[in-house]
Amino acid sequence: MKVKATLENYLFVLPAVAIFSVFYVIPFIWVFQLGMYEWNGISVSRVFVGLSNFKEILFGDPVWWQAMRQVGYITLFALTFQNALAFMLAMACDREIRLKNFYRVLFFIPPVLSEVVVGLVWKYIILNSDGLVNHGIATVGLTNFFNSWLSLPNQPFTGNWTSHTNTALTCVAIVHSWKGFGWGFLIFLAGLQGIPRELYEAAKVDGANSWDCFRKITLPLMVPVIVLVAILTILGTMQSFVLIISLIGGELAGHTTVPVLRILASMRGSSRFGYACAQGISFGVILVMISFIQYKFSQKFKQA
C-alpha cells in the first residue's frame, strides 16, 4: 500500500520532472557532450577532441576574451547607470506625485519593445547629421567640442556615434540601459511599496530627516531587491546581442563583439558546432559564477 502511495506521489511530479529533464537537463548534458567534439553540425560523424575546445577558449582565443571584456563594460554600465536611474525613478513614483500611474506605464514601455525595433529607432536618433542627437548638439553649439573631444589620431569624429571606436560600445550600453531600466523600475517599485510606512512615520517622530530614512530604512530593506535586480541585469546584459546587430550592424572591427556574437560566429561562420557548444557552456559557467559571487556578497552585506 505504501509503495502504491509513493508511486502515486511520484506520478504527480513525473510531468514536471519529465519536462524539466527534456528541456533543461538533457540539452545541457548534450551541449556539454557536443563541446567535446569537433563537428560541423551536418556530418554524421564527429571527432572526439576531449577538453581541447575548452582549452582553446581559455588559452587560445583572444577574441573571446575581448568579447567578455566588452560585454563586461556594457554590464557595468547597466549595473550602475541603468539601475541607479531605475531606483531613483521608482522612489519618485513611490511618493504621492501627480500622474504617477502614467509614469509607471511610460517607464515600462521600453522593456516591452523588441530589441530590433529599439536598435533601429535609436539608430535614426543618433546615426547621422539629421539625427536628433546631432541636431540637438548643433543647436546648442557643441558640435566642435564633441568632435575634438571624441576624435582619435587618424579617426576624426564627425557625428557618427555608431561607427566610431570611441563611441560605438558606449552607444550600445546607453541604448541597452534605456531599454532595460523599466524592469528594474518595476521591481524596485514593488520592493519600495512593500516597506511598511509606519517605519518612516516612527523615524520622523524620532527626528530623522529624508536622508536618514533612506540610509537607515529604505536601503537596508531593499538589499534583497537590489540583489535580485543586479543578478537579472547581469544575466540579461551579458547575453545581449540583438541590439548590437540592429544598432551597429555587427562587430565593428571587433569593437562591439560580445560573447553571444562569437558563439554565433563559431556556429555559422566557422561551422564549428562543437566549439560553439563549448563556448556556450563556458559562458554559462561564468554567468553562474558571477551570480553566485554576487549572492554571497549580498548575504554578507545583509548580515552586516
Added chain:
Amino acid sequence: MFRNRVSFKSWSVFLMIILGFSCLSGCAGESGQSGKSLLIWHWMTDRQQAFDELAKRYEAAYGVKVNFDLYAPSDAYSQKVRAAAQGVNLPDVFGILAEKRDFAAFVEAGHILDLTYYMDENAGQWRNVFFAKALQINEFPAGNIYKVAPGIYGVPIDTMTIQLVYNKDLFRKMGLDPAKPPVTFSEFIGIAKKIKENNLQGLVSGWGEYWLIDCFANNYAFNLMGQDKVLATIKGQVPYTDPDWIKVLALFKDMRDSGLLYSGAIAMVNKDAEQAFANEKAVFAFNGSWCVNVYKEMNPKLNYGVMLPPKISDKYPVSIWGGAGSSFMVNARSAKKDEAVKFLKWLTAKEQQVYLSEATNNLPANKESLNTIPKILSAFAKNIDYTTHPNIWGVSEFPLVVEALDKGIQSIIIGEKTPEQVAQEVQRTKEKEIAKKR
C-alpha cells in the same frame, strides 16, 4: 481508497494517452505526407507569391500539389535546415544557405541527390538551359578538396551578379555624363571631390556585414593579381603580407581618405545601405542584382545604372562575385525524388523562368529567357561572364582568416589600422590556423 485508486488509474490512462499521441506525432514527420504532393522549404520572402502561383499552375497541369513553405529570415532558415539534417527530416526539396564546405557536408551525409544523370540525359538537354556559371556553383568537379563524388548537386533557380550601381540623376547634378561611369579606380576616386562639392555622399554598401567587404576586396584581388595568385594565397603559398595584398587593402584607405565612402557605411547592414541608395542619399552602391526588386519597392522612380567595379590594373580582368543566386537541392532520402526532379525541370524551363524573373525582378537561371527580361536586369546579366565565386574556386580559406581580413578592412576604413598592420594580422591568423590544422 476507492477515490485514490480511481485517481491513480485515471492518471495512468491520461499519461498513456499523452505518451501515445506524442509517439504518433513524433513518427509523423515531414515525410509523413501522403498522396501526390511535394514539400519545398525556402527562405525567399519576396518570391513566395510567385512560387505559390507556379505551384497552382503545376498542380493544374500535372495533378501534383507543391507546397512552398517559407521560413524567414534566412538565418532562421539556415538553422532549420541544419536541424532537419541532423534529425534526417528534410523535405523533398530544399535550399542551402552555406559555404561550399557545408554544402559538401550535406552531400557527404547523404542528404542531397546527385543530379548529374538527370542533367545529362537526352544529350544534356536540362544542363544546357542553364548559364554555365550558375550551374558551376552547384557542381563538385573531379578531385575536389572536399572529397565529394563529382557531380551536380543543385538546381539554380535564378542567377545574380554583384556590381556597382550609380544614380544617373545625381551624376547629372554633379555635371557628369550618366552614360560614362568611371572605368578606372583613379576616375572613381576623382569623383569624390565632385560628390563633396555637391554635398552628396559617395559609395554605400552593407559593410557592417563582413561578406560584402570580402566580396569587394576579392574583386580587386582578382583584378590586381589574378585568380592563380589569390588561390595560391588561400593555399598558403603566398602570404597576405605580399605587396599586392597590401595594395588591395590600401584601396580602402584611398576610398576613405578621398571621402568617397558613405558616412557610417561600416555600421550598416545591406538593407540600410539599400535604403540610403534608394532614397538618393548616395551616388554609388555596391550591391547584387537582387537590388532591382528592392529599389523598385523602395523608390520606383529611382534612375540608376549598373557598372563593373572600376579597374585598378589592366593585367587581369575585373572579377565580380556571381553565378547561381538561389538553388534547390533534392533530398536523396525522399521517396518522391523523381517527382521532385520533374518539378525542378519544369520550374527551370523558359516559361516559368520568365514568369519568375518578371514577378520577382531576379535574373533567370535559364539563359533562353534572357531576351525577355527588364532592361536593368539585362544590364546586370551583361557582365555574367566576369563572375567568379568562392564556391567554385575549389579551395576554401579558413573562416577565421576571412574574418580577420574583413575586420581588418573595417579597421582601415575607421582609420584605426594601416593596410600593412592588417596584412600582418591576417597572415598571423593564417599561420595560426595552418598550425592548428597540422
